[in-house]
Amino acid sequence: MTPWTGESTTAAPVMVTSAGVAYTDPVQDALARDLDGTLWALCAGAPTGKPQYGAELHPERQRAAMEGLLCACCRRPAGRNEHGMLWVLPILDDSVGTRWEGVRSAIPPMCEPCSTSAPLLCPRLRDGHVQLRVREAELIGVLGTLYPRPGSQKAPDPDAIVLYDSPDMPFVIARQAVRELRRTTVVAFAAAAP
Template sequence: MRDSRLRRPAVVPDIVSGTVELTTTPPLVQRPSGIGYAKEHPADRDRRGVLWLRVASNPDGARGRPEFGRVHPLRQRRVMRRHLCQICSRPASRTALGTLWLIEDHRGEGPDWPEGCATVHPPLCVACAEVSVRLCPHLRDGWAAVRAQDPQIQGVYGQRYTPGLLAPRAQGPGVVRYDTHQAAWVLAASQSITLYDCTLVDLP
């Protein structure tokens, strides 16, 4: 009898990394201006100068089996920047109210929520959103469908560092805004977007 654990999942988000898409991050070096790699490539930093995890490139497009707990940094940046669906990579749903996001439900944070909230989860099309609310682990404790007319990429999520005696010291992961000093001391893994002009909506 075939083990069901070996079956390929029915839905695999495009931003999920595969088993052959390994991170190959070299040791970090410490500079007066922040962290870096001893031998950096142009693709190691984004347009705003933040250092990113390196990911092995597979010219044949092979990804291996999906690892749902690991987001692919380059694909996450691409769909976030272009407002593509994080699952199918087609254009995310957009109406007069804005682009569609699914986020954890934090309505208890105040009457203005979700205005100005930040998320590392890219937008979705309606069809993939309907699948996500049934299958996505990070939505199991409650979710909200939000349309944002003015989403702005303002930071990254990654491992934060501070200057050490001989090498940078890790301070734990978190979201860092581009307009802060900490941006020079973070090793980014995902892009963070802030949602403005928000409307809570129902899924069809």
């Protein structure tokens, strides 16, 4: 699920009109849209070498795992018990004090075995992580690059979360599907590993 060396996201030429952002090549544009018309980042290369833990998840596989609720690491079904589905998220500086209710996550859930092994391998989790059980995890939007409207002097925002019902939706090139985690229970906190 993490990118592998040899894989990268490519920058294809895009154009922005009042209707939204599109790839300049119409064939590429059609292939990169999902059934809802959302435009997705293009990926190139084949997985070779080693997984690059700590990098942003590979768009195609992130989406498959997020939409199918498969493990972020191994793509088996995510762990589930009577308290809900298992999610392991990094603790970020600005998440200290977070109630972990309504958290928006671009990280897919995890299976039970990977929730033990992944924090040892992934630098983002090694710096501290939280284990949650989640009863509701609705797909609410995407994380991607938001392009300014034509005529605007603003630069594209490379890390925008855009909700499905937002008027910004036609202006984003999505990289990650985002779910909002609700009815959460904190199972455990782990501090940064030495």
